Amino acid sequence: MSGTKGARGRRFEGGLAPDAAELNASVGFDWRLLPHDVEGSIAHARMLGRQGIIPTDDVEQIVTGLRAVQGRLERGEVDWDTALEDVHMNVEARLIDDVGDAGRRLHTGRSRNDQVATDLRLYARAAAARLVAAIDRLRAALVGQARRHVDTLMPGYTHLQRAQPVRAAHHFLAYEAMLGRDRGRLVDAARRAGESPLGSGALAATTFPIDREGVAADLGFAGVTHNSLDAVGDRDFAIELVAACALCQVHLSRLGEELVLWLSQEFRFARLPDAYCSGSSLMPQKKNPDLAELVRGKTGRVMGDWVTLMTVVKGLPLAYNKDLQETQEPLYDAVETLEASLGVCAGMVDALELDVARLRVAVGEGHLVATELADYLVARGLPFRDAHDVAGALVRRALDRGVELAGLSLEELREVHPLFDDDVYGWLDPARAVDRRDVVGGPARGRVVAEIARVEADLAATAAASSEARDTQDV
Numbered sequence: 001m002s003g004t005k006g007a008r009g010r011r012f013e014g015g016l017a018p019d020a021a022e023l024n025a026s027v028g029f030d031w032r033l034l035p036h037d038v039e040g041s042i043a044h045a046r047m048l049g050r051q052g053i054i055p056t057d058d059v060e061q062i063v064t065g066l067r068a069v070q071g072r073l074e075r076g077e078v079d080w081d082t083a084l085e086d087v088h089m090n091v092e093a094r095l096i097d098d099v100g101d102a103g104r105r106l107h108t109g110r111s112r113n114d115q116v117a118t119d120l121r122l123y124a125r126a127a128a129a130r131l132v133a134a135i136d137r138l139r140a141a142l143v144g145q146a147r148r149h150v151d152t153l154m155p156g157y158t159h160l161q162r163a164q165p166v167r168a169a170h171h172f173l174a175y176e177a178m179l180g181r182d183r184g185r186l187v188d189a190a191r192r193a194g195e196s197p198l199g200s201g202a203l204a205a206t207t208f209p210i211d212r213e214g215v216a217a218d219l220g221f222a223g224v225t226h227n228s229l230d231a232v233g234d235r236d237f238a239i240e241l242v243a244a245c246a247l248c249q250v251h252l253s254r255l256g257e258e259l260v261l262w263l264s265q266e267f268r269f270a271r272l273p274d275a276y277c278s279g280s281s282l283m284p285q286k287k288n289p290d291l292a293e294l295v296r297g298k299t300g301r302v303m304g305d306w307v308t309l310m311t312v313v314k315g316l317p318l319a320y321n322k323d324l325q326e327t328q329e330p331l332y333d334a335v336e337t338l339e340a341s342l343g344v345c346a347g348m349v350d351a352l353e354l355d356v357a358r359l360r361v362a363v364g365e366g367h368l369v370a371t372e373l374a375d376y377l378v379a380r381g382l383p384f385r386d387a388h389d390v391a392g393a394l395v396r397r398a399l400d401r402g403v404e405l406a407g408l409s410l411e412e413l414r415e416v417h418p419l420f421d422d423d424v425y426g427w428l429d430p431a432r433a434v435d436r437r438d439v440v441g442g443p444a445r446g447r448v449v450a451e452i453a454r455v456e457a458d459l460a461a462t463a464a465a466s467s468e469a470r471d472t473q474d475v
């Protein structure tokens with residue numbers, strides 16, 4: 001224990017019971033806040049100096065001292081002390097050991113309650129920026145595959161039944177679209193976390209003539225919170241960020257499931273390098289898509305993190321309650337799980353090799369162009385419902401004969417409906433079927449190529465914007 005009474009002060013006799021100290025301590029996980037805690041303290045100390053609340057000499061000692069403490073903790077030269085409870089007391093106690101009275105002045109006009117609320121918002125904003133970058137890497141990988149497979153046709157599915165042919169590029173871009181919205185949700189969450197709570201004190205603000213806006217600006221916040229009870233008593237910014245994480249992880253789970261299917265012997269639509277697969281300890285022939293499965297499997301825990309956060313907060317009276325300490329681990333877990341999953345997904349998507357020949361065969365099987373027969377008749381004036389009936393009868397006939405629709409002779413087609421002519425066979429070409437779907441959002445070649453260009457331009461623009469924003473701490 002360092003030469004300080006910690007957070008308890010002289011009101012208390014002796015320390016906590018050992019098991020109570022263990023349960024009470026958060027330093028085992030809130031060490032992640034270290035850079036934000038130091039950043040927040042430096043901004044606070046500078047403001048105290050500017051406002052004439054503490055001597056400017058002390059400010060210099062505090063700033064230098066805090067940076068030194070941060071360095072020693074980061075390099076592992078000093079250990080985190082559970083007896084000091086949390087990251088805040090660990091840092092402050094080390095600072096006081098080093099610089100004495102100046103360090104003892106740092107906590108003027110501040111409480112750990114507005115301190116932790118600040119640290120967590122800074123963490124949330126930094127985490128959102130990292131996640132956005134990881135999402136963009138995965139979006140780039142998906143667009144890369146889309147570029148490679150503009151002209152690869154594959155079966156599109158509903159109910160996991162082959163439905164209509166699509167371009168493989170269109171399939172990859174569907175995931176890009178989901179991730180684009182996930183990105184937007186993270187940016188929104190970061191924006192709402194962009195108010196500085198410092199100055200809210202323990203619950204009822206402070207008597208010192210502080211400059212809240214100055215601190216906020218130093219820390220890259222857009223402004224300050226407007227109610228001290230709310231600022232220290234809510235964690236909605238964390239809940240919102242984790243909700244966005246959970247939904248993004250759900251999208252990755254669907255991608256993971258899709259990869260598991262594609263890599264199965266039953267589909268054989270793709271191959272994945274050994275770097276993303278593992279073997280069986282028993283069956284030498286196995287190559288298992290463990291990483292795709294784990295991305296899918298980890299979705300349960302990120303969803304659970306969100307439920308934990310909501311449950312912790314739901315019954316709390318204003319303002320700060322120690323229960324709020326329990327909002328930290330789910331936040332870190334969701335962020336770290338999603339970040340790792342996004343990275344692995346980007347690697348897997350980059351490395352994925354589609355079996356183009358196998359996909360071509362799959363598109364030719366299962367009467368995927370049955371809708372074209374109906375459209376053909378509609379083009380010749382038949383009402384769609386009647387045309388759908390005729391096409392259904394022809395599928396049935398093809399199934400009975402064990403052939404694809406293109407294997408039916410013109411005579412057979414005409415037996416079912418006289419409007420059929422020779423040109424119908426052109427309509428049964430899957431590439432033509434895809435290109436007839438020439439609307440915005442459709443799989444026609446021109447539309448897919450335009451969509452790839454749109455996404456690439458968006459990625460380039462956001463990459464430029466985010467490198468600019470990194471300097472201002474914005475996402």
Ligand code: ARG
Nearest residue numbers: 026086112113116322324325
């Ligand atoms: N570790 C605490 C938390 O995460 C810091 C705030 C402690 N405040 C207090 N009044 N005990 O909530």
